[in-house]
Amino acid sequence: MTDLRSHAVEIAEQFSDHLDVSADEVEERLESLVSEYRVPVDEARRSVVNSYLDEAGIERDELGGGGAGGNEQTLLNDIDEDEQWVDVRAKVVELWEPRSEAIAQVGLLGDESGRMKFVSFTTSELPELEEGVSYALGNVVTDEYQGNFSVKLNRTTSIAELDEEIEVGDDSTTVEGALVDMQSGSGLIKRCPKEDCTRVLQNGRCSEHGNVEGEFDLRIKAVVDDGTEVHEVIFNREMTEAQTGIELDEAKQMAMDALDTTIVEEEMRGDLVGFYYRVTGPTLGRYVLANEVERLSEPADAEELLIKARSM
Numbered sequence: 001m002t003d004l005r006s007h008a009v010e011i012a013e014q015f016s017d018h019l020d021v022s023a024d025e026v027e028e029r030l031e032s033l034v035s036e037y038r039v040p041v042d043e044a045r046r047s048v049v050n051s052y053l054d055e056a057g058i059e060r061d062e063l064g065g066g067g068a069g070g071n072e073q074t075l076l077n078d079i080d081e082d083e084q085w086v087d088v089r090a091k092v093v094e095l096w097e098p099r100s101e102a103i104a105q106v107g108l109l110g111d112e113s114g115r116m117k118f119v120s121f122t123t124s125e126l127p128e129l130e131e132g133v134s135y136a137l138g139n140v141v142t143d144e145y146q147g148n149f150s151v152k153l154n155r156t157t158s159i160a161e162l163d164e165e166i167e168v169g170d171d172s173t174t175v176e177g178a179l180v181d182m183q184s185g186s187g188l189i190k191r192c193p194k195e196d197c198t199r200v201l202q203n204g205r206c207s208e209h210g211n212v213e214g215e216f217d218l219r220i221k222a223v224v225d226d227g228t229e230v231h232e233v234i235f236n237r238e239m240t241e242a243q244t245g246i247e248l249d250e251a252k253q254m255a256m257d258a259l260d261t262t263i264v265e266e267e268m269r270g271d272l273v274g275f276y277y278r279v280t281g282p283t284l285g286r287y288v289l290a291n292e293v294e295r296l297s298e299p300a301d302a303e304e305l306l307i308k309a310r311s312m
């Protein structure tokens, strides 16, 4: 079976309860997108699935299953399955510039559980959502792409503005374990002073602005081992000062006396490595940004922990 054929069979199967659609028909639509329009197979699949979802949504509507009711009221953070019909109550946290004419609106929705991307399509002809306003959204469809979930508004989505404002949670996570290592770029660092830049300088250079007069800052890039996996955690200046007892002025003085900034990192290493911590904060890419840090215990055997962490 060709790749397209197997996608077509899968899609036809997926919609068999909702639509009268044959694998041949699906394959023809995929084929046309892939060979005539040069759309990558993955995208062609998504596009075809979306259009069937839209059609299936209309049928649901006619059967009386659609609208704001009918689906489970779901928290954004609980969405963990692709292509499900759900109802959400969420605030429009941010609107982004759509990159394609097919997209009417794209941005971030938020509710108490966290945030999630949403998309609405031009063909769905929906009323526009406003930033900062909270809505009850009925009949949205979940989507998964490379492990990231989003929701799609479609022709059958109902939109009702809420009187109350939805509190938006921050997706924060908690990591508990031994701080087994500190990465380079920890301790006393210099940041680019240009507005909105704040990149960390490497040998006095900002990757965006070149050689600049940097501003001193403190931070720690810590490696925390929870026993199963290791997490990279960033302590900002405030957290670094609180956990090491070394304030920025003192760190600058230490570096000046030693004519070497790495002495600060070495000193902090001794204060932190080998202790157990509970760290809570939002995630940014692979990092956890420490908003709350609690030291849990006496030092573990750092040497042993390090060996364990490196062998993972």
Ligand SMILES: [Zn+2]
Pocket: 192, 193, 194, 197, 198, 199, 206, 207, 208, 209, 210
């Ligand atoms: Zn810069």
